[in-house]
Amino acid sequence: MRVVLGWVGAAVIVAGALVGGVLVANATVFSASAFVRDYLTALAIGRVDEALALPGVDAAGMDPRLLDARAHAPVDAEVVGDDERDGVHHVRVAVHDDGTTVEAVLEVERIGTRFWLFPDWGFAASPVTPVTVRTTGDARFTAGGVPLAAAGGGPVTFAALTPGRYVLFHDSQFLEAAPVTVLAAGGGVEAELDILPNAAFEAVVTEAVDRELEACTSQRVLFPVGCPFGHAIQNRVASEPRWELTEPLDVEIAPSERFGLWEVPPTTGVARLTVDVQSVFDGSVTTLEHDVSFTTGYRIGFGGTTVVLAPVG
Known part of the structure; x- marks a missing residue:
């Protein structure tokens, strides 16, 4: 009888230990x-x-x-x-x-x-x-x-x-x-x-604007084609007109109205015209130097990795 009670007691202790272990595991590991x-x-x-x-x-x-x-x-x-x-x-x-x-x-x-x-x-x-x-x-x-x-x-x-x-x-x-x-x-x-535009973007756009305006100043006419400046005179033209920019343009880059596209907002510059003119009254020839203010802006596009400008306005 004592042996049976001993086994029962041992079983109760083991069961209690198992239940206690499960409860501890549930509260910690699980x-x-x-x-x-x-x-x-x-x-x-x-x-x-x-x-x-x-x-x-x-x-x-x-x-x-x-x-x-x-x-x-x-x-x-x-x-x-x-x-x-x-x-x-x-x-x-x-x-x-x-x-x-x-x-x-x-x-x-x-x-x-x-x-x-x-x-x-x-x-x-x-x-x-x-x-x-x-x-x-x-x-x-x-x-x-x-x-x-x-x-x-x-x-x-x-x-x-x-x-x-x-x-x-x-x-x-x-x-x-x-x-x-x-x-x-x-x-x-x-x-x-x-x-925002980085320094490389600003550099290539500035260079592209400079090329556009240099192409304008290379034209020996009073109104360069596709350019933002020109000048009419009353007397006869006695030499090839020559254009030069008095100073570089201040070029900025800004977002356009279309998301993801960029533009050069309108900026002002001065182009100097030098040309010999002959008076229609007395035939005398003088050299005309005249500063022409202008405003220009561009939409910025890309041909591969090359910047392509399209004039605005």
């Missing part, structure tokens, strides 16, 4: 917080595909193109709390980035049971931050290593994994934009990229 820690670890070591494969992770109806491992840069994040309400765990995550700390809340719910004993978890709300991007000057930009575009300058709202850092920029042959860093930590984020 808890909602542990599920979030696994998600954060996947992001921290660059395994974005593993994070995307977790239950409940999707673009939530937004543009999914930022959900790319090349776009996401990890941040320092840690679980700091778990509040359960109506079956949903609101797991609080402290996000440390660039000397600041913000808190993100990830919502997790039980979606099943593992090994008949342990809870299986998934996200009740996808852990993504809406990032709304607008651009000026050009639709194209890059996030990390992912080429993207915001048609017409946007706005376009992308889904970005939370937490994470996203660096948006533009760097092309003729255009550039200062990098804009976005911290995805829940809520919503807006970013604007001001895409």
Whole structure:
């Protein structure tokens, strides 16, 4: 009898230990917080595909193109709390980035049971931050290593994994934009990229304008064809007219009315005409020097990598 009671007691102790072990595991290794820690670890070591494969992770109806491992840069994040309400765990995550700390809340719910004993978890709300991007000057930009575009300058709202850092920029042959860093930590984020002509663009456009005007000054007529200046005189022309610019034009580049296209806004200059003229009254010949003010502007196009100008007005 004592032997039987001993075995029964041992069985009760073992069963209690097993139940206690399951309860401890459910509260630690298989808890909602542990599920979030696994998600954060996947992001921290660059395994974005593993994070995307977790239950409940999707673009939530937004543009999914930022959900790319090349776009996401990890941040320092840690679980700091778990509040359960109506079956949903609101797991609080402290996000440390660039000397600041913000808190993100990830919502997790039980979606099943593992090994008949342990809870299986998934996200009740996808852990993504809406990032709304607008651009000026050009639709194209890059996030990390992912080429993207915001048609017409946007706005376009992308889904970005939370937490994470996203660096948006533009760097092309003729255009550039200062990098804009976005911290995805829940809520919503807006970013604007001001895409502007770079020094190379300014140089080739200035050179193209100079060529246009040099072609005008090379014409030995009072009204150079296709040019913004000319001058009528009352007397007879006694020599070939000669034109020269008194000083280089101040060339600027600005966006045109059509998004993604550029122009040289109207700018003023002075062309000097030198020509011998013969008086219709007494036949005397004198040299005329006359400064002609003019205004010119151009639409900027490209023939391959060559800038092509079309006069405006």
